[in-house]
Amino acid sequence: MYEKSDTVEVCLEAKQISKIYPGTLALDKVDIKLYRGKVNVLIGENGAGKSTLMKIIAGVEQPTEGTILFHGNEVSFTNTREAAEAGIGIIHQELNLFPNLTVAQNIFMAREKTKYGKINEGEHNKQTKDVLQKLEQAIEPDKIVGELRVGQQQIIEIAKTMIQKELSILIMDEPTSSLSNKEVEVLFHLIEELKQQGVAIVYISHRMEEIMRIGDTVTILRDGKLVASERVSEIDLPWIVEKMVGHSGKKIKKNEHKKLGKEILKVENLVLPREDGLALDDVSFSLFEGEILGIYGMLGAGRTEILECLMGRNKDVKGDFFVDGKYAKPKSVPDQISKGFAYIPEDRQKEGLIQSLSVAKNLTISSLKNYTWFFHLLKKQEENAVTETIKNFFIKVSNSDLPIYSLSGGNQQKVVIGKSILTSPKILLLDEPTRGIDISAKADVFEIVNKLADQGIAVILVSSELNEMINVADRVIVLSKGKVTGEFTGSGVNEQSLMRAATGGE
Ligand SMILES: Nc1ncnc2c1ncn2[C@@H]1O[C@H](COP(=O)(O)OP(=O)(O)OP(=O)(O)O)[C@@H](O)[C@H]1O
Numbered sequence: 001m002y003e004k005s006d007t008v009e010v011c012l013e014a015k016q017i018s019k020i021y022p023g024t025l026a027l028d029k030v031d032i033k034l035y036r037g038k039v040n041v042l043i044g045e046n047g048a049g050k051s052t053l054m055k056i057i058a059g060v061e062q063p064t065e066g067t068i069l070f071h072g073n074e075v076s077f078t079n080t081r082e083a084a085e086a087g088i089g090i091i092h093q094e095l096n097l098f099p100n101l102t103v104a105q106n107i108f109m110a111r112e113k114t115k116y117g118k119i120n121e122g123e124h125n126k127q128t129k130d131v132l133q134k135l136e137q138a139i140e141p142d143k144i145v146g147e148l149r150v151g152q153q154q155i156i157e158i159a160k161t162m163i164q165k166e167l168s169i170l171i172m173d174e175p176t177s178s179l180s181n182k183e184v185e186v187l188f189h190l191i192e193e194l195k196q197q198g199v200a201i202v203y204i205s206h207r208m209e210e211i212m213r214i215g216d217t218v219t220i221l222r223d224g225k226l227v228a229s230e231r232v233s234e235i236d237l238p239w240i241v242e243k244m245v246g247h248s249g250k251k252i253k254k255n256e257h258k259k260l261g262k263e264i265l266k267v268e269n270l271v272l273p274r275e276d277g278l279a280l281d282d283v284s285f286s287l288f289e290g291e292i293l294g295i296y297g298m299l300g301a302g303r304t305e306i307l308e309c310l311m312g313r314n315k316d317v318k319g320d321f322f323v324d325g326k327y328a329k330p331k332s333v334p335d336q337i338s339k340g341f342a343y344i345p346e347d348r349q350k351e352g353l354i355q356s357l358s359v360a361k362n363l364t365i366s367s368l369k370n371y372t373w374f375f376h377l378l379k380k381q382e383e384n385a386v387t388e389t390i391k392n393f394f395i396k397v398s399n400s401d402l403p404i405y406s407l408s409g410g411n412q413q414k415v416v417i418g419k420s421i422l423t424s425p426k427i428l429l430l431d432e433p434t435r436g437i438d439i440s441a442k443a444d445v446f447e448i449v450n451k452l453a454d455q456g457i458a459v460i461l462v463s464s465e466l467n468e469m470i471n472v473a474d475r476v477i478v479l480s481k482g483k484v485t486g487e488f489t490g491s492g493v494n495e496q497s498l499m500r501a502a503t504g505g506e
């Protein structure tokens, strides 16, 4: 990739790395070089082996075969602590935080500072404050982590690696999946600083525009094999997509001439208080059978709150709710499920899956009543539902009896979506459904959503991706600071109109 004459320094070289899990060849003789002071991007479809390769470099997993040269010397780390001591930090794809502990306690977990034999909380709080300031976050060190929103929790994960001394490699496995645009900018600024200090950054992401913007080199994996390594300046987006999926990619297609059914949901004058004012301020809208209604807005505009109110998770909401023309104020989550609502939450790791169960059980746990007859479980029906869903969503798993944690991050997301669709809902609420999902699977997810809408299911889609709003939604309502600031259909759904309404018309 780089010529001998280029003055770049290889900081780590992994040679012929293979990793076998029971029944899965996750990596097949992969070579990779990481360059000092560069952003080394790693991409590939869900299940391609990205996280596994990085876990091996960071000492979380051991390779079945292969060698790793770090600054020219062969190393084999048996755990993350050894890798951390050598200067390798990793920000995992999944959040690894203790929700009931404070921010400072999480940041100093397993590397507590002591003074006279006691944990030096003062020092912890001070350093936490410093690092959060650097990340431009006004979060108090004694705040309980579980009370932070997902994006802020992701920032705490980033802060954890920042206090590590003398980093020479920092691995970021999808660090921006829950971050707002502003938070992404702060992170990119930080990455720039780390590059200056000579840190080799490994950056994993499914957001192509990020890769083109901050990447120096790109390595592409497909099905556990190395497909290509190139300098980002030498290539373009179509080239990446072609290498990644083996064809030029699928486009999301909108059904332009569809007929909507009757009004299935109507909400009027929703008001929801929060600490510093109103999360929802007099919100009213309707939803029709077969419609895909987009809700767009900046972070904190009230998008997720609307879905939570509809799902019966927020008891403090005032206003009127009508389902099928009948007054139906949400009482509880089970009550809403019985009325035909299904919800795919933003924080899927925590809320969507039971880690101790198999892929199959996770898929069918919410829809068991569909496979029972007078209290008997109809094994065949259940199996069919599982097989169908795995096929429809291209879930990469060799056997559905495997535990859910053995799936790659993106494939776990697909299970959460498949699971809620199996409940045969009438109203489907999707909160950022394509987060962490690779580009070809994104098109698959929306193809399924379109199909469901064609069958008459009403869908509400919350997404911060403008192109998803434009390419998928039939109608979009825009929120700003809890108020509806715009409603668009047809050609009115475009980047300019949505952005203008989202920023409150400024
Ligand atoms: N603990 C495990 N046990 C069994 N199989 C596993 C385990 N961890 C990963 N795998 C398998 O290894 C393969 C590679 O997974 P990996 O998590 O590295 O993918 P990825 O490229 O990070 O995908 P994503 O974009 O979805 O995060 C997948 O087929 C996955 O199911």
Ligand SMILES: [Mg+2]
Pocket (backbone or CB within 6 Å): 050, 051, 052, 093, 173, 408, 409, 410
């Ligand atoms: Mg991964």
